[in-house]
Amino acid sequence: MEVIIEKGPEDVGRRTANMMADAILRNPSIVLGLPTGNSPLVVYKELIRKHKEGGLDFSKVISFNLDEYLGLPPTHPQSYHYFMASNLFDHINVDRSNVHVPSGLSIDPEGFCKSYEEDIKRHGGIALQLLGIGRDGHIAFNEPGSSLGSRTRVKTLTKETIDDNARFFKNADEVPRFAITMGVGAIMEAKKILLIATGKSKAQAIADAVEGPITQMNTASILQLHPDTVFILDEEAAGNLKRRDCYRWIQENKHQVNDVLSRQIKKRLGM
Numbered sequence: 683m684e685v686i687i688e689k690g691p692e693d694v695g696r697r698t699a700n701m702m703a704d705a706i707l708r709n710p711s712i713v714l715g716l717p718t719g720n721s722p723l724v725v726y727k728e729l730i731r732k733h734k735e736g737g738l739d740f741s742k743v744i745s746f747n748l749d750e751y752l753g754l755p756p757t758h759p760q761s762y763h764y765f766m767a768s769n770l771f772d773h774i775n776v777d778r779s780n781v782h783v784p785s786g787l788s789i790d791p792e793g794f795c796k797s798y799e800e801d802i803k804r805h806g807g808i809a810l811q812l813l814g815i816g817r818d819g820h821i822a823f824n825e826p827g828s829s830l831g832s833r834t835r836v837k838t839l840t841k842e843t844i845d846d847n848a849r850f851f852k853n854a855d856e857v858p859r860f861a862i863t864m865g866v867g868a869i870m871e872a873k874k875i876l877l878i879a880t881g882k883s884k885a886q887a888i889a890d891a892v893e894g895p896i897t898q899m900n901t902a903s904i905l906q907l908h909p910d911t912v913f914i915l916d917e918e919a920a921g922n923l924k925r926r927d928c929y930r931w932i933q934e935n936k937h938q939v940n941d942v943l944s945r946q947i948k949k950r951l952g953m
């Protein structure tokens with residue numbers, strides 16, 4: 683697990699978007715896993731900028747979103763379909779037939795969840811998964827207590843998440859109680875994962891996920907077992923990490939590995 687600490691949210695957005703753009707340039711038909719929420723907005727803004735100003739091409743990119751509220755039509759301003767369209771898809775040259783967001787209106791949610799996972803497999807699996815994190819350490823809608831091996835399914839939202847979301851709805855009763863979400867086990871199958879977090883309210887969830895025990899009470903903590911996960915945090919979100927200085931030191935020195943390798947190669951070649 684790698685931990686990158688940037689100054690503020692905009693820096694987190696730039697760093698993450700650079701990594702994503704790099705992956706898209708290397709593989710133009712990459713399969714991305716995408717989240718919603720406030721945190722990825724800085725990333726999406728930067729990706730849009732890269733498309734408009736630098737010609738970053740999304741025409742072959744395939745994407746699967748993590749989750750959607752059960753019962754909300756795609757036209758509902760609080761649905762994740764609407765969020766993704768207005769904050770990313772409407773502003774880049776993505777082919778809409780390559781974009782997948784779970785359906786909140788399915789009359790057979792279980793069947794839908796199964797076919798969503800099959801669809802991801804048919805596309806070769808998710809190569810790069812972007813994640814946010816909830817204040818209680820949840821990823822996608824895998825609330826505390828979710829099985830760390832869970833698959834894509836319907837999930838009952840916790841009171842904390844419903845309260846967090848209430849600000850987006852006219853009144854608390856309108857906030858959906860259920861969502862379709864990719865499971866923790868399904869997320870763990872992504873080849874590479876970037877988890878972003880900004881702001882003080884995420885500091886404890888991040889400390890628990892990165893340095894705490896692996897537990898279903900903080901579903902992001904399972905990422906400790908993932909072979910290629912990078913946490914990209916701003917200073918506030920990194921505020922409760924005990925080994926902050928160590929992560930910084932590693933980042934500052936990491937690039938020197940190439941110098942060491944090229945010295946070794948030159949020596950071997952007698953240069």
Ligand code: GLP
Nearest residue numbers: 717719720721814815816822823
């Ligand atoms: C929701 C989403 C998650 C997201 C979380 C945090 O629960 N399902 O994918 O990570 O909110 O969102 P924010 O970035 O707005 O704090």
